[in-house]
Amino acid sequence: MHHTPPSTCPRVSGTRPAGRSPLGVLEESFHALATAPEPLTLPAHLVCVEPEQPVLPVDQIRARLAHPATAPALRERTWREVVRRAQQLGQPWDTVAIAMTVPVLRRILARLARPAHLERQEMEQEALAAVAGSLQTVDTGAADVGRELFSAADRAVHRLVYMARRQALLETGPVSAHLGRLAIPVGRDGQPATISVAEERGEGDEYAVLARAVQARVVDIAEARLIARTRLEGEPMRRLADERGVSLRQLYRHRAAAEQHLAAHLKSRPSEQ
Numbered sequence: 001m002h003h004t005p006p007s008t009c010p011r012v013s014g015t016r017p018a019g020r021s022p023l024g025v026l027e028e029s030f031h032a033l034a035t036a037p038e039p040l041t042l043p044a045h046l047v048c049v050e051p052e053q054p055v056l057p058v059d060q061i062r063a064r065l066a067h068p069a070t071a072p073a074l075r076e077r078t079w080r081e082v083v084r085r086a087q088q089l090g091q092p093w094d095t096v097a098i099a100m101t102v103p104v105l106r107r108i109l110a111r112l113a114r115p116a117h118l119e120r121q122e123m124e125q126e127a128l129a130a131v132a133g134s135l136q137t138v139d140t141g142a143a144d145v146g147r148e149l150f151s152a153a154d155r156a157v158h159r160l161v162y163m164a165r166r167q168a169l170l171e172t173g174p175v176s177a178h179l180g181r182l183a184i185p186v187g188r189d190g191q192p193a194t195i196s197v198a199e200e201r202g203e204g205d206e207y208a209v210l211a212r213a214v215q216a217r218v219v220d221i222a223e224a225r226l227i228a229r230t231r232l233e234g235e236p237m238r239r240l241a242d243e244r245g246v247s248l249r250q251l252y253r254h255r256a257a258a259e260q261h262l263a264a265h266l267k268s269r270p271s272e273q
Contacts, residue, residue: 030099034059130156
């Protein structure tokens with residue numbers, strides 16, 4: 001079978017946007033630049049030893065840049081030129097430079113274990129913001145310009161995950177010791193079940209803690225279900241925000257307040273823990 005050497009630069013399909021997310025929105029903008037009637041291009045010799053044409057659309061450049069057969073020297077030359085244009089010319093080269101990092105950003109995000117309460121969109125946005133910030137300060141004469149951008153994103157998302165986990169522990173406090181995999185028990189009348197009903201159903205303290213808190217008017221049914229579905233069942237906050245017609249930020253604040261009330265209630269009644 002004949003194998004086309006990478007230096008001849010055959011046409012490679014560019015990546016089309018997938019999904020509505022920060023990365024997806026960026027991909028749409030990048031794709032629009034690459035497929036316009038007069039597409040944005042770069043010199044083909046940046047990624048090809050023997051180019052078949054003088055220029056290539058930016059999505060073709062990125063596809064070659066991400067290809068494992070592309071020589072490291074060609075990658076480095078391409079990154080230097082893309083970042084130089086972004087720093088000296090501004091838009092649309094800012095968009096192009098950030099979009100060039102997307103294949104690597106997807107791999108970084110895929111490898112990182114995401115807490116259930118941390119939305120993927122937040123991680124994507126944090127990674128892109130880190131790349132954008134680094135783009136303006138990275139030295140184009142450095143040994144590996146692209147790696148500088150990737151490292152900035154990697155540090156940012158790891159920091160975000162760490163802070164999310166830390167915040168979760170601070171918010172829940174002693175609550176996490178009581179709430180297992182929990183749904184709110186409901187009696188025959190459709191109201192929250194009493195503690196005795198919860199225990200008779202074999203749900204024990206796990207259900208009784210929230211049932212007791214609802215009865216004591218520490219939290220209401222909606223707040224208890226919010227805690228159970230997102231903290232314990234792993235449902236994304238975005239889904240519940242859409243269901244309730246509120247912003248994601250507002251729902252996070254609502255949950256944090258409910259958990260603080262519940263934690264204070266449990267601290268004040270140690271005999272019921």
